[in-house]
Amino acid sequence: MTDRFLRACRREPVDATPVWFMRQAGRALPEYRTIRERATLPEITSDPALCAEVTLQPVRRLGVDAAILFADITTPLPGIGVELEIVDGVGPVIERPIRTPEDVARLRAFDAEAAVGPLLEAIRLVRREAPVPLIGFAGAPFTLASYLVEGRSSRDAQRLKTLLHADPATFHRLVAALVDMTVAYLRAQVAAGAQAVQLFDSWVGTLSPFDYGRSVAPHMRRLFTELADLDVPAIHFGTDSAGLLRAMADAGGDVIGLDWRIGLADGWAIVPDRSVQGNLDPSLLLGPFDAVADQARWILDQAAGRPGHVFNLGHGVLPGTDPDDLRRLVDLVHGAGARPTAFADPSLLTSATSRSAR
Amino acid sequence: MTDRFLRACRREPVDATPVWFMRQAGRALPEYRTIRERATLPEITSDPALCAEVTLQPVRRLGVDAAILFADITTPLPGIGVELEIVDGVGPVIERPIRTPEDVARLRAFDAEAAVGPLLEAIRLVRREAPVPLIGFAGAPFTLASYLVEGRSSRDAQRLKTLLHADPATFHRLVAALVDMTVAYLRAQVAAGAQAVQLFDSWVGTLSPFDYGRSVAPHMRRLFTELADLDVPAIHFGTDSAGLLRAMADAGGDVIGLDWRIGLADGWAIVPDRSVQGNLDPSLLLGPFDAVADQARWILDQAAGRPGHVFNLGHGVLPGTDPDDLRRLVDLVHGAGARPTAFADPSLLTSATSRSAR
Numbered sequence: 001m002t003d004r005f006l007r008a009c010r011r012e013p014v015d016a017t018p019v020w021f022m023r024q025a026g027r028a029l030p031e032y033r034t035i036r037e038r039a040t041l042p043e044i045t046s047d048p049a050l051c052a053e054v055t056l057q058p059v060r061r062l063g064v065d066a067a068i069l070f071a072d073i074t075t076p077l078p079g080i081g082v083e084l085e086i087v088d089g090v091g092p093v094i095e096r097p098i099r100t101p102e103d104v105a106r107l108r109a110f111d112a113e114a115a116v117g118p119l120l121e122a123i124r125l126v127r128r129e130a131p132v133p134l135i136g137f138a139g140a141p142f143t144l145a146s147y148l149v150e151g152r153s154s155r156d157a158q159r160l161k162t163l164l165h166a167d168p169a170t171f172h173r174l175v176a177a178l179v180d181m182t183v184a185y186l187r188a189q190v191a192a193g194a195q196a197v198q199l200f201d202s203w204v205g206t207l208s209p210f211d212y213g214r215s216v217a218p219h220m221r222r223l224f225t226e227l228a229d230l231d232v233p234a235i236h237f238g239t240d241s242a243g244l245l246r247a248m249a250d251a252g253g254d255v256i257g258l259d260w261r262i263g264l265a266d267g268w269a270i271v272p273d274r275s276v277q278g279n280l281d282p283s284l285l286l287g288p289f290d291a292v293a294d295q296a297r298w299i300l301d302q303a304a305g306r307p308g309h310v311f312n313l314g315h316g317v318l319p320g321t322d323p324d325d326l327r328r329l330v331d332l333v334h335g336a337g338a339r340p341t342a343f344a345d346p347s348l349l350t351s352a353t354s355r356s357a358r
Numbered sequence: 359m360t361d362r363f364l365r366a367c368r369r370e371p372v373d374a375t376p377v378w379f380m381r382q383a384g385r386a387l388p389e390y391r392t393i394r395e396r397a398t399l400p401e402i403t404s405d406p407a408l409c410a411e412v413t414l415q416p417v418r419r420l421g422v423d424a425a426i427l428f429a430d431i432t433t434p435l436p437g438i439g440v441e442l443e444i445v446d447g448v449g450p451v452i453e454r455p456i457r458t459p460e461d462v463a464r465l466r467a468f469d470a471e472a473a474v475g476p477l478l479e480a481i482r483l484v485r486r487e488a489p490v491p492l493i494g495f496a497g498a499p500f501t502l503a504s505y506l507v508e509g510r511s512s513r514d515a516q517r518l519k520t521l522l523h524a525d526p527a528t529f530h531r532l533v534a535a536l537v538d539m540t541v542a543y544l545r546a547q548v549a550a551g552a553q554a555v556q557l558f559d560s561w562v563g564t565l566s567p568f569d570y571g572r573s574v575a576p577h578m579r580r581l582f583t584e585l586a587d588l589d590v591p592a593i594h595f596g597t598d599s600a601g602l603l604r605a606m607a608d609a610g611g612d613v614i615g616l617d618w619r620i621g622l623a624d625g626w627a628i629v630p631d632r633s634v635q636g637n638l639d640p641s642l643l644l645g646p647f648d649a650v651a652d653q654a655r656w657i658l659d660q661a662a663g664r665p666g667h668v669f670n671l672g673h674g675v676l677p678g679t680d681p682d683d684l685r686r687l688v689d690l691v692h693g694a695g696a697r698p699t700a701f702a703d704p705s706l707l708t709s710a711t712s713r714s715a716r
């Protein structure tokens with residue numbers, strides 16, 4: 001088994017830059033779509049063999065250095081008493097959103113084995129077969145709260161942000177309950193065999209640094225603290241987070257995920273005490289491979305010579321991505337480790353700009 | 359006339375921090391909605407008296423330190439031969455999007471007097487009455503190109519970004535034509551009396567720093583260069599731009615607009631050679647005023663003692679905002695200049711985080 005992914009998470013030297021892709025399982029793969037023709041997403045995550053199969057598909061086809069458990073960020077929510085439906089083209093829809101103190105009081109404690117037993121069994125199956133480490137994952141509590149309060153995916157998290165200011169007690173009780181759930185969920189994943197965990201904070205980028213620092217970071221800090229004794233690397237990823245990176249790193253995470261809106265060197269300069277993961281614009285993969293290769297090399301050049309880089313996209317694989325291009329990208333990233341590369345100036349906010357403007 | 363807005367743009371000392379709000383004209387004001395009951399947006403922008411009235415409404419009601427010309431970023435587009443319709447709840451819709459070399463070749467040269475004569479007349483009317491400086495404005499070429507290529511507002515600018523990589527020649531010809539239009543449009547606004555200009559790059563935040571630096575920044579640099587002899591301050595604002603600020607400032611702009619996703623001190627540390635404008639989360643104004651006041655003071659504290667801050671929201675005023683709250687916010691910002699404030703540590707990436715986490 002190659003352990004370059006885990007080594008990079010710990011900022012140890014590697015033989016080649018490790019690479020995996022957010023949403024590598026599903027979406028782009030024809031063998032996944034074949035399965036989806038006969039099974040819904042909840043059917044897959046409640047069938048250990050099917051879930052393990054979907055988790056392993058990208059490892060086989062793409063040659064990535066890590067597997068990530070196939071699940072939706074809303075998968076654990078029924079385990080605290082939230083009923084939801086995943087609607088094609090819309091995403092998760094919660095018929096009775098959580099908006100009042102009474103709604104929050106109704107949430108149940110999370111029992112991982114009862115709530116997501118098949119998913120934990122899938123982890124055990126994957127571990128038997130996977131030639132690479134398995135990453136467990138969960139949505140971050142703010143992002144989960146956004147789904148619960150809005151009732152569905154919301155681009156601006158407006159209702160949740162208004163709750164934060166209009167009724168902070170309810171906001172904090174809700175997020176604290178979701179921290180409890182997420183700690184139990186991830187601890188169970190690690191107990192079943194996950195060798196790293198990633199927290200996805202998809203909607204954190206809607207917050208000002210003031211609101212994040214004062215109202216969300218303390219919850220995230222508790223979450224990471226309650227996972228610390230597990231001794232597995234934690235990846236902390238937020239979308240649209242260029243202005244929040246330091247506060248997010250201070251809250252926790254061995255590896256800070258960067259989206260594509262900030263240069264890797266600029267982002268790493270903000271969190272020099274961590275590993276970084278990222279950060280190719282996933283939309284490039286809908287165009288010619290030349291542009292993918294150019295920007296992948298630009299990213300690798302910024303990281304070259306410095307232990308602690310996990311190559312990834314800056315967000316999930318988009319539908320319509322050609323899996324052959326993903327495979328070529330994996331090969332490019334692995335090959336780059338062997339060739340001599342220019343060492344990029346990692347000084348803050350100059351390297352990316354001057355490099356890209358030349 | 360108070361000139362504190364223009365003084366702050368030039369980084370000169372002011373008696374109180376100047377403040378205005380993006381989209382202050384329209385949306386939140388009942389007197390605007392009364393006008394909209396009898397006139398469409400294109401009817402307003404083609405009627406000098408009505409357009410001047412709408413531009414002046416927020417100055418009267420809110421006490422802001424600048425007026426901004428009321429227009430849509432798509433207003434000049436018919437002047438280059440692009441037919442569009444503004445659909446309520448959708449925004450501008452272009453029936454025949456611009457996607458091929460032939461589409462781009464069909465675009466006409468922009469004649470400001472013929473294309474937007476009434477708007478220029480509105481500028482002259484506003485200047486006769488306004489007690490504060492008037493800001494002209496235009497959409498930035500990348501954002502305009504997004505509308506032209508996608509056919510409507512697009513959250514991810516996916517089609518435009520794919521055009522950039524799949525057919526760069528067409529992309530560059532299109533953006534260059536939009537630079538030509540925008541230069542002529544803004545020069546005409548200044549000739550008519552606009553005392554500053556703002557470039558809105560609403561969709562620039564969809565780009566990686568690589569793509570921005572290599573493919574968009576050179577166009578923006580030409581645009582600012584061709585306005586330089588006008589000797590009016592230029593404000594350069596992009597949404598979701600925390601990772602692009604240095605590259606945007608290098609392209610041009612006396613004042614760099616910050617959205618709310620980055621701390622003001624952190625953003626200013628990236629562009630210390632410019633004035634900055636911003637950056638309160640506009641969604642706060644949908645909640646209790648206490649939260650607005652807290653974060654406004656947090657922003658003012660970060661800027662205190664340093665010339666060159668124009669207070670604004672981090673994005674446009676949202677529908678549903680109470681104009682009385684906007685007025686209270688203006689008073690708070692003006693009052694803050696007189697009271698002693700703690701001088702915030704402006705060092706990069708520490709002040710915002712530690713302040714907000716306390």
